[in-house]
Amino acid sequence: MKLYFSRNPNPRLAVAVARYLPAEVVFEFAEPMAPGQTERFRSLNPNLLLPILERTGRSLWEADAIACYLSRHTGSNFWRTDDDEPEMIRWISWGKENFVKACDMVHWERGTKLRYGIGPCEEAMVEEGLREFHRAAGIIEAELSERAWLVGDAVSFADFRMATFLPYNDAARLPIGDYPALKRWVEQLEEIEAWRDPFRGLVAPELPPIPG
Numbered sequence: 001m002k003l004y005f006s007r008n009p010n011p012r013l014a015v016a017v018a019r020y021l022p023a024e025v026v027f028e029f030a031e032p033m034a035p036g037q038t039e040r041f042r043s044l045n046p047n048l049l050l051p052i053l054e055r056t057g058r059s060l061w062e063a064d065a066i067a068c069y070l071s072r073h074t075g076s077n078f079w080r081t082d083d084d085e086p087e088m089i090r091w092i093s094w095g096k097e098n099f100v101k102a103c104d105m106v107h108w109e110r111g112t113k114l115r116y117g118i119g120p121c122e123e124a125m126v127e128e129g130l131r132e133f134h135r136a137a138g139i140i141e142a143e144l145s146e147r148a149w150l151v152g153d154a155v156s157f158a159d160f161r162m163a164t165f166l167p168y169n170d171a172a173r174l175p176i177g178d179y180p181a182l183k184r185w186v187e188q189l190e191e192i193e194a195w196r197d198p199f200r201g202l203v204a205p206e207l208p209p210i211p212g
């Protein structure tokens, strides 16, 4: 199995899952949108996005689907398959529409757009993202004040997914410190080597720096 990745947030999430489990995959840096690459990658993922998991004759895209597949493949409960599964899916689903989306909005403006020269940071979008961040962070803060992890008493894919953009907070500057339980949870995640340093030993260019 081959996992195509880049150092951006969703591929990072998939690499972290693969290494955490651990799953036996070959990691390959890819640039599906680069000139000369699109033909090859369109058949693997018509969105031309990463991550992509290539298996014999099949390809799977979307980080959540890849995490589900790899977790099943390794017989892990990281993607919960017991009575906690609905709760885990609740956090994945809510997160993508709320907390993760808010982090993404701010990171897009302050990070990705500037890194790739897509356009200037739009302050109105940052403000909106930060408003959503505070609303969603309040909900997570209440949950994490009661327990160590989002689901049960052990880390699950819900934690990794919820935190997708937080390793990029040098660029996004989200006020995580305003939320003590959230901050503690981020620190717990950082104790997991596969999360803290998923690209260790992999050949992949660094992300372009943010100018200024």
Ligand SMILES: N[C@@H](CCC(=O)N[C@@H](CS)C(=O)NCC(=O)O)C(=O)O
Pocket: 006, 007, 008, 009, 010, 011, 030, 031, 032, 048, 049, 050, 051, 061, 062, 063, 064
């Ligand atoms: N919903 C998709 C989003 C995938 C996505 O947006 N990938 C971005 C990175 S976060 C991408 O491929 N960007 C081009 C690149 O990294 O080369 C998922 O969860 O996998």
